Amino acid sequence: MDTLELTAEKVEANEKTVVSGSVAVLEAFLAEGANIIFGYPGGAIMPIYDALYDYRDRLHHVLVRHEQGAIHAAQGFARTSGKTGVVFATSGPGATNLVTGLADAMIDSTPLVCITGQVFAHLLGTDAFQETDVINITTPVTKWNYQVTDATEIPSVLAKAFYIAGSGRPGPVLIDITKNAQLQKFDYDGYKRCDHIRSYRPKPIIRKEFVERAAKLINEAQKPFVIFGQGVILGKAEKEFKKFIEKAGIPAAWTILGLSALPTDHPLNMGMLGMHGNYGPNLLTNECDVLIAVGMRFDDRVTGRLDKYAKQAKVIHLDIDPAEIDKNVKTTVPVWGDCKETLPMLTDLLEQKVYPQWLEKFRDCRDQEEETCIDQELHPLTGQITMGEVINTLNELTGGEAVIVTDVGQHQMVACRYARFKESKSNVTSGGLGTMGFALPAAIGAKFGAQHRTVVAVIGDGGFQMTLQELGTIMQSEVNVKIIILNNQFLGMVRQWQELFHERRYSFVDITSPDFVMVAKGYRISGQRVDDRVNLRNALQAMLDHPSAYLLEVMVGKENNVFPMVPQGCSVSEIRLK
């Protein structure tokens, strides 16, 4: 209770500590180790901000420029730190501005606790100033939400919030606290962390017989193939996963959220799955005999046409969320549980194996892909700079040590395809929701979550303009993030689809941009623009060497396309190399 001395009024007579609801919120944050808060003040959350004034030495608050920036930053923080991100926002517009981030965190299983202020309880339902029905607006995009109208509930509700957000399949939790509850003084018994809720089963029971059946299938397989997602990272099971594929000798490919769980240069890492993934992993999904999915959810961007997806294969699905089993792809053997526990159990039962001929097929595909798409993307000799060569040069300069944060679109696909990673939790991107405007604020949070690492945000000219106000946050909080804008002067991904599927009818994708370097300068952030290949490497080096935030705008080919591609509605076998 030492931390309370500053603010609490001790009532000598009955030895009880009396605090306000607001102080109870901050005490909960301290107890949970959530000491970096992204937020924006406003009328209905003022009591909490007032209390925060006395906690400035223990709780670091980052003032953003828009609540969407706050929540994306908290997501970035959660993704690089592995901890729960926390957000403060006020009622009404403050709260509704969180919705995109909540939806993003929900679909990408990111642990967040968001606190929103709410009007006084007696004003609920009266259309009071800045009142909105936050609980009902956010219900479909939160793992759990709750409205507090009485301060005495705050310690236990926040304990539940942190427990729910971070356990099982993580997700965002929103707690809406009415202003009267923030102000209300109550007898405080201290904060007790929550570790059990009777109606909530974060981890399903591992059923050994299914693990055994899975092991039998794998041991009998001729052409097994592992596909993995963020579950490996969220379960902190990177080592267990590596042991599993190494012992079984199985080639593995990743979803964009699973990226960096396995080092890019691992000999069994076959690359990326899905619409713009690598050729081999897509094509051979429909050739393998046993498909082992670890902590991934068979998103439509990964599977392509479902009725032609891995029909020849027996499917083993390891997931912590029972609702994911059979949701999209029917499994032969489901293995429910935390992969941190199930993977070692499975590995124990596996025979040490190698599949040289099977791996050869992946290498053949790789060679074809190198020849048709990769070479010209990474090492073009003429024409404008390509997105791929920017990422490739960046890899060389960072040695694969940097955290790469991407926005959504062509640059995202290129960055995910070509970025090299040595460490887990190094790739931060908006996968499921595909939120343009995610990268800049997420990079701010990513830097707070991994303070000793280089954080590079790779953003398109379209997405950057959705949240560029967060340059203000970078300026004020002196966040050392490196920003690369890959400017093709188009909303590139939509343009690519219009070119391929809509007879080049370029409907409203021709986007005009400001002088980004000048904009950055306005925020006292250094930067430069590059449009010639010969200057690219030096410019990237200058960006990395710069002691603080830096913006590098790279002018890239206007009408370059991302290939390979599995066109929408097609099977993964129909992947096009050009």
Next chain:
Amino acid sequence: MKQEFTITVYTENQIGLLNRIAILFSRRKINIESLNTSPSEVEGIHRFTIVINETEEVVKKLARQIEKQVDVLKAYFNTGEEIVWQELALYKVSTDEIAEKVKVERLLREYGARAVVIRKDYTVFETTGHRQETDRLVEVLEPFGLIEFVRSGRVAIIKASSGFHEKLKEFEQTEPGEELVENEYLDKRDEVFTM
């Protein structure tokens, strides 16, 4: 093939949970045919009874989504044969009409309707039973001027269930016991699934 399923959900008694459950259906554009919430056999535990017309595959996935909600303890789904169920209906008819026409009185007797309120101007009858029965009475009363009709949500008892008392004890333990297996049908997986 779509068929009628009755979903029984055991939950905490929490404000907003009705919405959280309802939007799982509306998001998938599934119409809820009938919905009832009530206390259950266990104090403090609520029980939802939801009727939908869907395929088994869809209802199975829905049950998992429902069970995934933090404040939900358990969701079961059953076909009509696996449950005992009732619905209650109220019919308001003109008292004069009944008094004048012997046929009406006979109909009401035939359908086991009970008079709840008898006034000079109108009489309210009640029946309980399966939907087909209550519907049929509506049809036959209509020619005689049915003033108002309303039917309740379905309430259902699962024939094979031994109640929630024992289950709850399992839930209350920090470490769940073997008893508490999510989606118990997995034991019968080979029968349920055809690959």
